[in-house]
Amino acid sequence: MRMLSCLIVAAAILPAALSQAQEIIETDTHNLQVVADGVWFAVGNGTLYTMSNALVIERDEDVVIVDSHVTPAAGAALLDSIAVVTDKPVTTVINSHFHYDHAYGTQAFGDDLQVIGHEYTRARLSDDPLNDPTYLRSLDRFDNTVADVEARLAAADDAEARAGLETELSFWRAHVNAQQETDPVAPNVSVSDRMTLYRGGREIQLIWLGRAHTGGDLAVYLPAEKMVFTGDMMLGRPSYMGDGYVEEWSATLGRLKELDIELVLPGHGDGFTDLRIIDYVQAYYNDLHAGVMRLKNQGYSAEEAAARVDLRHHQDSLGISELGADMLAVQRIYDLDDGVAE
Ligand SMILES: [Zn+2]
Incomplete structure (x- = not known):
């Protein structure tokens, strides 16, 4: 195993959104933000591509993680980083949702593993996940990124x-x-609405609040610590909507706000304590859905609606400065309305 450097930086590189003084453990591949005693918010440091955040929760005898990064190599790097802060074994992986960038590193955590996810997540990860359209699109995108950097290198x-x-x-x-x-x-334990883990001196609630970013997003809520890991159901901005339920998303986030929380830990980007961000994102989804449906009902194609829908009144709250919206989001709204997606 590689030697891991363990350097404790107190309150040095604070994400802007996290206001309280916070300790960060730097490993070879991660910044492990100490968000509570025995709870680390794991963010890749750019050494290798992790793509998404994970949460590491220590219990009396073992470790539970939420999400496993994008590849087995990234998952293995997370496992090495966890070994810097605890020698307890990782026994349990919770999937916030089925997307490759959160779930395709799980195999790095071994065979004797409890993998817990929503039953929708289990279905999606059991049914030919290497041909999932969102995953296939990402393969093209990464190939294009390599080709682009190669071309820039050739020209430099x-x-x-x-x-x-x-x-x-x-x-x-x-x-x-x-x-x-x-x-x-795929998960070998599935959840339909909610499940609570009490083992090892820690209460971990897994809650399905309704459809949002996918059909099976789980909020992972630590009631004693007043924090929730939201995966991509709630980022500090609008999320990818290509597999989402934009019409229902705001109501789901309304239920998220009913939890007693002081800190939101998202699947991408910084954690945040300003819960008004949830209101801003709810308003965006409501306005996007209404605006797109208005254009659809006027006879515009999805391409035209994606170019025309105007969400610039969300500039102050969310920095939306350009006319239009993501084509995959708009196509998804059309497909659900037309009954050609589910
Ligand atoms: Zn996602």
């Missing part, structure tokens, strides 16, 4: 620029190679 003559591009290229090539090892693991 400045030595410093070339060195930077070579580093970037090896980073993305390593990720594309790591994808080849992927063998997705």
